[in-house]
Amino acid sequence: MSKTRISQWIHIAALGLAASVTLALPMEILGHQTPASASSTSVLGIYGGENPTVEDSLCLQTGSQCNYAMAFLDGSTWQKMKDPSWFISQFAGSNYSMIWGVSILPSEGNYSLAAGATGAYNQYFVTLAQGLVSGGEGNSIIRLGWEFNEGWPVWAAKGQAANFVSYWQQIVTSMRSVPGANFRFEWNPASGDQGAGNLASYYPGNQYVDLIGLDVYDISWGSYPGAASEFSTIETEPYGLNWLASFATQQGKPMTLPEWGLGWGASDAGAPVAAPGTETSGGDDPTFINDMAGWIVSHDVYEATFWDVNQSAVSATQNPNSLASFAADFKSPTSTTSSALSGSGAPGVGNANSGSTSALGVDPTTSVQVTPTLASSVGAPKVHQEIRAVSVHFTGSSASLDLSARNKLISLAKSFRAGTSVMVVGRSYHNAKLARLRAHNIVGLISSRVRVRVSVEVATNLRSDVSTVTR
Numbered sequence: 001m002s003k004t005r006i007s008q009w010i011h012i013a014a015l016g017l018a019a020s021v022t023l024a025l026p027m028e029i030l031g032h033q034t035p036a037s038a039s040s041t042s043v044l045g046i047y048g049g050e051n052p053t054v055e056d057s058l059c060l061q062t063g064s065q066c067n068y069a070m071a072f073l074d075g076s077t078w079q080k081m082k083d084p085s086w087f088i089s090q091f092a093g094s095n096y097s098m099i100w101g102v103s104i105l106p107s108e109g110n111y112s113l114a115a116g117a118t119g120a121y122n123q124y125f126v127t128l129a130q131g132l133v134s135g136g137e138g139n140s141i142i143r144l145g146w147e148f149n150e151g152w153p154v155w156a157a158k159g160q161a162a163n164f165v166s167y168w169q170q171i172v173t174s175m176r177s178v179p180g181a182n183f184r185f186e187w188n189p190a191s192g193d194q195g196a197g198n199l200a201s202y203y204p205g206n207q208y209v210d211l212i213g214l215d216v217y218d219i220s221w222g223s224y225p226g227a228a229s230e231f232s233t234i235e236t237e238p239y240g241l242n243w244l245a246s247f248a249t250q251q252g253k254p255m256t257l258p259e260w261g262l263g264w265g266a267s268d269a270g271a272p273v274a275a276p277g278t279e280t281s282g283g284d285d286p287t288f289i290n291d292m293a294g295w296i297v298s299h300d301v302y303e304a305t306f307w308d309v310n311q312s313a314v315s316a317t318q319n320p321n322s323l324a325s326f327a328a329d330f331k332s333p334t335s336t337t338s339s340a341l342s343g344s345g346a347p348g349v350g351n352a353n354s355g356s357t358s359a360l361g362v363d364p365t366t367s368v369q370v371t372p373t374l375a376s377s378v379g380a381p382k383v384h385q386e387i388r389a390v391s392v393h394f395t396g397s398s399a400s401l402d403l404s405a406r407n408k409l410i411s412l413a414k415s416f417r418a419g420t421s422v423m424v425v426g427r428s429y430h431n432a433k434l435a436r437l438r439a440h441n442i443v444g445l446i447s448s449r450v451r452v453r454v455s456v457e458v459a460t461n462l463r464s465d466v467s468t469v470t471r
Helices: 052-062 085-090 113-117 122-134 161-176 227-236 241-251 286-298 320-330 372-378 403-413 432-447
Strands: 027-029 044-047 068-072 097-102 141-144 184-187 211-213 219-224 255-261 273-281 303-307 389-395 421-428 453-460 463-470
Touching (some): 068 303, 227 241, 227 286, 286 320
Antiparallel strands (some): 453 463
């Protein structure tokens, strides 16, 4: 099978411009940490096999707020495909929103997309929907026939776009016919040109699709060019991340990353690797984790499920640098996870969306009761005092700010009260000196508009440079 960081304490006070702020590509203005009792929704999902303890483990050890879990239903025979009861029982009481990988043809027997297009197999999907509804999963995400553009699945659709589309429509219509069904159907090719032709021709139509996804891994064929170059390829290649954003926007549908993760094969921690004739990857590649986290935030991804199995799994002993970045990038704003994982103890990341929860799980309410850790971080005079604070997060090494970023920061600064606490956070894997200069450029730009208390942190890999100034 193909297979940001600092606590969001913040009130972006009555910020009607919040939606535009989150669009800044070189930086994101982050959201607001809520009390532990407040509700928030995270886009983060985990796949660790059909066992929620794996998902629980990663979320607990990194302090991440994980909203989704994924499981693949048995796809071997029609009889097994239509009965989800065992899988539902595995996740009973887990509180995850479930994503179910549903095969559209069984791996055993002689069945075809062409026959499915006629409605020949509709009965099985009606029974499946009934089982999901009766099991309390009537609102789950159904990931039908994933990676249909690749050659490995029995439903490989290359050259059969019309049959695939018709069959998809038959399945969706059948499952929606069951009382209590309120499924969201996820259409999901694998990234890159897999030789299937124009993927738009395989799209079943907006009436039959709720979410548009793409599976993305840190892999290459024959040679791995290095982390920065590879992520550029992941974005710009045919049917890459840029295509996903464009196509989902054209269709007016939320975008998802049903599978994303580290790669497999020859690797050297994000450095270039050559292994002709085989798959290569970045291996333990924290830069990939950071780049994906940034992309998820800046593109308002609806759901992003991390592939935490086999060579892509992260732990203290396997891919530990990627684990540290995962903790730094996705740590929940209410988490108390040890700072050892994130390098500086600065939890969480997200973006602010006026009137709605942020991409990585921040609820933008209007105030926050300061925790001891938070009070220490921002220099608040005492615990439990209500403060207003904002965090500005950026990535990259450039010392300069583009015009768009400057204008958004100026607009943001106009909303601050005198004495607002500001944390400027920069994460760089290449040039910490330039990143520090950029951070202080941001400080100067904000403080030229209003007197604020500013903390600056610049992290390079797991090392941090933290300073506090008052302007």
